[in-house]
Structure formats: C-alpha cells, structure tokens
Amino acid sequence: MSAPSTVIDQPPSSGAASLLICEHCDTVYQRRPLARxxxxxxxxxxxxxxxxxxxxxxxxxxxxxxALVVFVEANVWPIVTFGLNGTDVSTTLWGMIATMWTEDxxxxxxxxxxxxxxxxxxxxxxxxxxxxxxxxGRRAPGFRALMVMLHYLQPWTxxxxxxxxxxxxxxxxHLYFDVIPDVGVFAYAVLVILxxxxxxxxxxxxxxxxxxxxx
Amino acid sequence: MSALPRAxxxxxxxxxxxxxxCRDAACEGMVCPRCGTSLHRRKTASFARTWALLIAAFILYxxxxxxxxxxxxxxxxxxxxxxISGVMELWAKGSPDLAVIVFTASILVPLTKFLVLSTLLxxxxxxxxxxxxxxxxxxxxxxxxxxxxxLDVFVVALMTAxxxxxxxxxxxxxxxxxxxxxTVVLTMLASxxxxxxxxxxxxxxxx
Numbered sequence: 206m207s208a209p210s211t212v213i214d215q216p217p218s219s220g221a222a223s224l225l226i227c228e229h230c231d232t233v234y235q236r237r238p239l240a241r242x243x244x245x246x247x248x249x250x251x252x253x254x255x256x257x258x259x260x261x262x263x264x265x266x267x268x269x270x271x272a273l274v275v276f277v278e279a280n281v282w283p284i285v286t287f288g289l290n291g292t293d294v295s296t297t298l299w300g301m302i303a304t305m306w307t308e309d310x311x312x313x314x315x316x317x318x319x320x321x322x323x324x325x326x327x328x329x330x331x332x333x334x335x336x337x338x339x340x341x342g343r344r345a346p347g348f349r350a351l352m353v354m355l356h357y358l359q360p361w362t363x364x365x366x367x368x369x370x371x372x373x374x375x376x377x378x379h380l381y382f383d384v385i386p387d388v389g390v391f392a393y394a395v396l397v398i399l400x401x402x403x404x405x406x407x408x409x410x411x412x413x414x415x416x417x418x419x420x
Numbered sequence: 421m422s423a424l425p426r427a428x429x430x431x432x433x434x435x436x437x438x439x440x441x442c443r444d445a446a447c448e449g450m451v452c453p454r455c456g457t458s459l460h461r462r463k464t465a466s467f468a469r470t471w472a473l474l475i476a477a478f479i480l481y482x483x484x485x486x487x488x489x490x491x492x493x494x495x496x497x498x499x500x501x502x503x504i505s506g507v508m509e510l511w512a513k514g515s516p517d518l519a520v521i522v523f524t525a526s527i528l529v530p531l532t533k534f535l536v537l538s539t540l541l542x543x544x545x546x547x548x549x550x551x552x553x554x555x556x557x558x559x560x561x562x563x564x565x566x567x568x569x570x571l572d573v574f575v576v577a578l579m580t581a582x583x584x585x586x587x588x589x590x591x592x593x594x595x596x597x598x599x600x601x602x603t604v605v606l607t608m609l610a611s612x613x614x615x616x617x618x619x620x621x622x623x624x625x626x627x
Contacts, residue, residue: 208538224441225432229556229616230424233441250622251422253525287582294582301581310593313567313577316601320570355456358436360608363570370574373522377506377575378582412454 225254226246245284258406265406268337272399275331280394282321284371287382298322320363325400327356332408339415350413355408365397426620433459439590443491459497463615467545470613474537477606480532480599487596490576502596504529526600532609536562537614544618553620566611568605573597 224230224244225234229252239245247254260268283295296304298321305314333350338345345351371390378384427433433444439574442459444450450459457558488500501509503526511519536558543555576597583591 223598224432224433226441228428228434228436228439229560230620231428231617232424232587233427233432240584247598248517250553250558250616252556269506279567285578286584296578296581304581305577306594308580308593310577310580310598313573313593313601314540316573316605317482317577321574335547351454353437353457360612363567366570369525369568370571370578373510373518373571373575374578374582376518378579380513384582412438412440418527 222304227252227254234350236387246256256405256407258410260406262340264337265357266340267332268402269329269336272396272403275392275396276325276329279396280390280400282392284387284389284393285375285378285384286387287378287384297389320361320369322363323392324358325364325392325396326367328355328362331355332403335415339411342415342419350409352408362400364400366395428461428621433461434463435459437534456583462617462621463575464612466613466615467541470537470541470610473606473610473613474534474541477530477603477610480603480606481534484596484600485527487599488594489572489596489600490579491592491594492573492579493590494613495590500594503600506572522571522575524566524569529565530568530607533562533566533611540614540619544621547622551627555619558617559611559614559619570626571599573601573604603611 223236224382225236226232227234227250230247230250232247232249234245234247236255239255241257241259243257245256246252260387280298281337283297284301286293288294298317302314302318302322305317320353331354335345335348335351338348338351368390371386371393373382375386424603427441427444431444432441432494433450433503434441435455435456435457437454438455440452442450444461451457452459485503488502490501490506492499492501507519507523507526510516510522541561543550560561576593
C-alpha cells in the first residue's frame with residue numbers, strides 16, 4: 206500500500222489501474238484485480254472496499270429481467286388470504302396501500318407505496334435500461350443522471366422488511382382467523398433473494414464497464 | 421499513520437456518488453467530471469444535520485411509543501395496542517421468537533441508533549482517538565440495520581388491509597404508527613448525514 210505516484214483527474218479508461226478511496230475513513234489505495242470470491246477490506250477501518258464480481262452485464266441483465274417478472278407476480282397475486290366463517294378475504298400490496306390511505310394513515314400509505322412499489326420498480330427498470338445498452342458496450346441515453354439517481358435510491362427499498370412483516374402479520378392474525386400465506390408472498394420471498402444478489406453487486410463498476418464514447 | 425495515506429493528506433477527493441478519484445483543488449464546490457455531482461471532502465455540515473435529524477427523530481419516537489399503533493376489535497372488545505403491548509401480546513399468545521424479532525426491530529434498533537449516533541457525534545466532535553475501529557464498526561452496524569425498524573409499520577398496514585369488510589373493520593391503524601414511520605425515516609436520514617470519516621479526523625476544519 207505505498208503512496209500512489211500518479212494521480213488521476215480524468216475519468217480512467219476501462220480497466221486502467223486506478224485509485225480507490227475508502228468511503229468510511231478516507232484511506233487511499235491502489236486498485237488491484239481481485240481473485241475470484243475475494244473481497245478487499247480497508248486496513249484502517251475494515252470496511253469493504255471492493256468485491257470480486259463474476260457477473261457480466263449479460264448475466265446482470267438476466268437477473269434484472271427475472272426480478273421484473275417476479276415483481277409483477279408479487280404485485281398481482283394476493284399476499285395473504287384468511288378465512289372467517291367460510292368467507293375468504295385476501296389482500297394485495299396495493300390493497301394494503303389503498304386501505305391505509307382511506308383509514309387516514311396517509312403517511313404510512315405513502316411510505317409503503319414508495320419503499321415497496323415505486324422505488325423497487327424504478328430500480329429494476331432503470332437497471333434494465335442501463336444494462337440493455339451496456340451489454341453492447343454503449344452508454345444508454347440518460348446514463349449519467351440515471352446512475353446518480355440509482356445511487357440515491359439504494360437505501361430506500363424495503364421489500365425484505367415487508368416479507369418479515371407478512372410473517373408477523375400471519376402469526377398475529379392467526380389469533381383470530383385462519384390465515385393462509387398466498388402466492389404473492391412467495392413471489393416476494395424470491396424477489397428478496399434477487400434483491401440480495403443485487404445488493405452484492407457494486408453498481409459503480411458500470412461507470413468503468415461502459416466507458417464514455419470519447420474517452 | 422503514514423503507512424496508510426489518507427485522501428485529505430494527499431490532496432485527493434473521491435466522488436461520493438460514483439467513486440471517481442480527483443485531485444483536490446483549493447476550492448470546494450467542484451463538480452465530478454464523471455457524474456456531475458458536486459464534490460466535498462466531507463459531508464456538508466455533518467454534525468449539525470445529524471444532530472438535528474436525530475433530535476427530531478427522538479421527539480417523534482416518544483408519541484410513537486406512548487400512543488397506540490393499532491386497534492383490534494374481536495367479539496366486541498376493543499383493544500388498543502402500543503408497540504410494546506403488541507410485542508407482549510405476540511409473546512404471550514403467538515410466537516415468542518417472532519416477538520423477539522419485533523422487539524428488536526421496533527424498540528432495540530431505534531434506541532441503539534439514538535445511542536450509537538449520539539456517541540459517534542460527541543466522540544468525533546472531540547476528535548477522540550478512543551476505540552476508532554470499534555466506532556467505525558458501530559456506524560456500519562447502524563447503517564445496516566436501520567431500515568428493518570419499518571417492520572411494525574408494515575405489520576399494522578397489512579393487518580388493517582386484511583381485516584376490511586367495508587362496513588365494519590376489526591383492525592384500524594392509530595396515530596402512533598404514523599409517528600413511528602416518520603421516526604424510522606428520520607433516523608435513516610440521520611445516519612446518512614453522519615460522515616464516518618470524521619471518526620478518523622485528527623485536526624478538522626470540515627464542519
């Protein structure tokens with residue numbers, strides 16, 4: 206970890222050895238290629254600097270499309286169904302959002318709509334758009350603005366919390382009725398797995414993978 | 421510390437959005453050549469913003485716990501549950517392990533966030549050298565678990581939606597849940613405003 210001799214103030218061309226600065230403590234490192242499955246940790250504060258990623262743009266695009274299909278399923282199918290005296294009542298995510306709105310918990314309704322529907326959807330669609338062009342080595346229209354937007358959306362997707370919430374609700378409602386988890390919640394569970402896979406991918410590498418045309 | 425050079429010592433700056441490393445000019449307020457975001461050595465007014473958001477979150481956290489979050493009515497008796505009484509009910513009647521999860525997400529995590537972020541703010545402000553790696557780790561923990569607190573908000577929403585018969589509702593959200601949802605959002609914003617690099621700064625001018 207010697208002090209770097211060259212300083213880059215131009216966007217590095219793809220694959221160029223460049224510098225890396227730990228976001229958690231400001232320590233400067235010279236980037237080096239990581240072996241398969243390797244993760245680089247900061248020597249000062251032990252934060253993760255970089256992970257090795259074996260997925261190319263094509264594989265990532267496939268993941269995004271899968272996520273999109275599953276996301277549609279998760280929103281179309283009921284999440285839970287319960288029976289009371291022979292009547293079956295079920296709800297979907299949007300049923301929940303609408304109910305909270307009419308029950309005068311508009312803040313909750315907006316929170317749920319944003320973190321469980323709009324943000325994940327925008328994330329999936331944006332990624333798909335960027336990768337569609339990235340796969341053939343081109344920058345999608347709006348690349349820069351969309352990449353910045355993705356960065357800011359990152360912490361506000363809460364599908365995994367929702368799945369746990371469904372589980373808790375089923376147990377709670379079970380005190381009063383027969384409750385059956387429905388197709389929707391399983392779709393959600395799959396979506397969570399996909400989201401977890403994505404969380405392991407550092408989207409910043411798209412900047413390097415898809416160089417600017419005039420660079 | 422010369423073995424591990426820091427960006428501020430080398431006159432470098434990294435873009436917080438795209439990670440590009442640039443030469444630090446004398447003036448702040450430059451723009452990243454790659455993504456167009458303005459560059460800063462440290463997050464702007466990190467101490468003031470984090471304190472403000474944290475205190476606001478704490479103020480909202482009080483009604484979130486005191487006011488009931490959900491009304492359940494079954495067989496004629498009306499039952500208003502607060503966060504803590506909901507946890508106790510789950511412990512007694514439902515499933516103890518889930519009760520522990522809900523307790524952790526709704527009570528332990530927010531309280532831990534208040535404590536940890538206050539500790540980090542005070543110790544970073546004093547440029548304390550004490551337990552830096554541990555404090556860095558605490559910050560990453562807070563970042564990681566923050567949004568799980570939204571659990572109870574989603575539970576109330578789902579329960580309400582489930583038990584709608586149009587003319588008669590057995591479950592209704594109560595004001596506590598709104599305060600709680602806002603508390604979670606504010607604590608998340610607070611931990612995002614804190615700049616962990618401040619933990620490692622010896623002599624700073626970046627507030």
